[in-house]
Amino acid sequence: MVEFRFDIRPLFTQPIVKVTSNLLPHTFRGDRRQCLDATSKMSEIIDRLGQLSANAQKLNTPVTTAQRLRMSENQTIYLLADINQGNNGAVIGLLKVGTKDLYLFDETGQTRKVENTPCILDFYIHESRQRAGLGKDLFETMLADEKWTPIKCSVDRPSEKLLGFLKKHYSLVRTIPQANNFVLYEGFFDDGSSSAATKQTNGAGNGMYITNSPNTQLFGATYLGEENNKKRMQRHLEATPNLASQITQISPVGRYGARRPTCSMAEIIHSGTTPTKGAESGSGQTYEKLNADYIL
Numbered sequence: 001m002v003e004f005r006f007d008i009r010p011l012f013t014q015p016i017v018k019v020t021s022n023l024l025p026h027t028f029r030g031d032r033r034q035c036l037d038a039t040s041k042m043s044e045i046i047d048r049l050g051q052l053s054a055n056a057q058k059l060n061t062p063v064t065t066a067q068r069l070r071m072s073e074n075q076t077i078y079l080l081a082d083i084n085q086g087n088n089g090a091v092i093g094l095l096k097v098g099t100k101d102l103y104l105f106d107e108t109g110q111t112r113k114v115e116n117t118p119c120i121l122d123f124y125i126h127e128s129r130q131r132a133g134l135g136k137d138l139f140e141t142m143l144a145d146e147k148w149t150p151i152k153c154s155v156d157r158p159s160e161k162l163l164g165f166l167k168k169h170y171s172l173v174r175t176i177p178q179a180n181n182f183v184l185y186e187g188f189f190d191d192g193s194s195s196a197a198t199k200q201t202n203g204a205g206n207g208m209y210i211t212n213s214p215n216t217q218l219f220g221a222t223y224l225g226e227e228n229n230k231k232r233m234q235r236h237l238e239a240t241p242n243l244a245s246q247i248t249q250i251s252p253v254g255r256y257g258a259r260r261p262t263c264s265m266a267e268i269i270h271s272g273t274t275p276t277k278g279a280e281s282g283s284g285q286t287y288e289k290l291n292a293d294y295i296l
């Protein structure tokens with residue numbers, strides 16, 4: 001369990017709290033001074049849990065940091081705590097979700113642009129409390145809150161443990177092959193579309209068609225899934241050798257990619273402006289914006 005030098009209980013008035021870009025628990029009520037104190041503590045909590053999650057997944061760079069959350073437009077972190085642990089309580093787990101516009105293959109191999117795809121981005125329960133049903137509690141809370149169903153979620157490069165988790169609790173097994181790091185399960189496109197808006201990006205033909213899509217450029221061409229699905233994908237790629245070379249030339253980046261070096265000139269130019277979604281470094285954003293937004 002993850003304990004802190006400060007008492008976490010004022011932040012966790014209930015076991016699971018939700019945090020968005022304001023870095024405050026959704027239950028937070030307080031004045032400006034309390035707000036600053038809470039965001040600072042919540043940042044520390046998110047950074048610690050994000051780092052532990054990265055360690056557990058053997059990632060070089062955490063997927064989850066307070067800075068990234070602060071700059072995001074549509075990401076939410078659910079945090080689970082045990083307020084009875086020790087003197088200050090302890091944080092046990094983290095689940096980060098968000099929505100993305102993705103180019104995805106459906107079951108027939110055709111590309112669809114799916115807007116606002118529900119995505120599971122990062123999930124971690126402290127090692128000392130795994131396999132006790134706490135991950136399920138956190139996941140269920142998220143599903144109810146977001147009004148999502150598991151089969152309509154895409155999962156950003158799930159670990160073996162998460163694949164096991166989804167199989168055990170939601171009977172999710174059969175995946176739809178993708179050319180990016182996201183894993184989808186059969187049923188995602190049922191009802192003719194996902195729960196989000198979808199559109200087929202290339203009308204004609206029944207064969208698989210891989211676009212040079214923003215998603216492929218961003219996340220690279222990596223396929224995860226069952227062995228038979230891999231073979232199916234391989235057959236398509238062998239039938240279209242140019243396509244295969246096009247894909248392999250795109251180097252994998254995204255959640256497994258190294259952090260981009262900060263451009264100090266860009267920081268000077270953009271200093272004080274609202275950072276764009278997905279920007280890695282938020283050092284140009286000052287606390288004045290934070291304060292202005294959250295003076296209560």
Ligand SMILES: CC(=O)SCCNC(=O)CCNC(=O)[C@H](O)C(C)(C)COP(=O)(O)OP(=O)(O)OC[C@H]1O[C@@H](n2cnc3c(N)ncnc32)[C@H](O)[C@@H]1OP(=O)(O)O
Nearest residue numbers: 056122123124125130131132133134135136158159164165
């Ligand atoms: C998109 C992403 O975030 S990918 C990264 C996912 N996170 C990680 O891999 C980090 C390390 N793992 C964890 O933090 C946790 O194991 C989680 C978040 C995946 C699941 O949380 P838990 O509280 O353990 O889940 P819960 O107790 O509800 O369910 C248990 C099931 O999850 C899977 N699981 C959990 N821990 C393990 C483990 N150590 N080894 C294998 N499977 C595991 C199993 O299917 C398990 O069922 P079982 O005990 O009957 O085999």
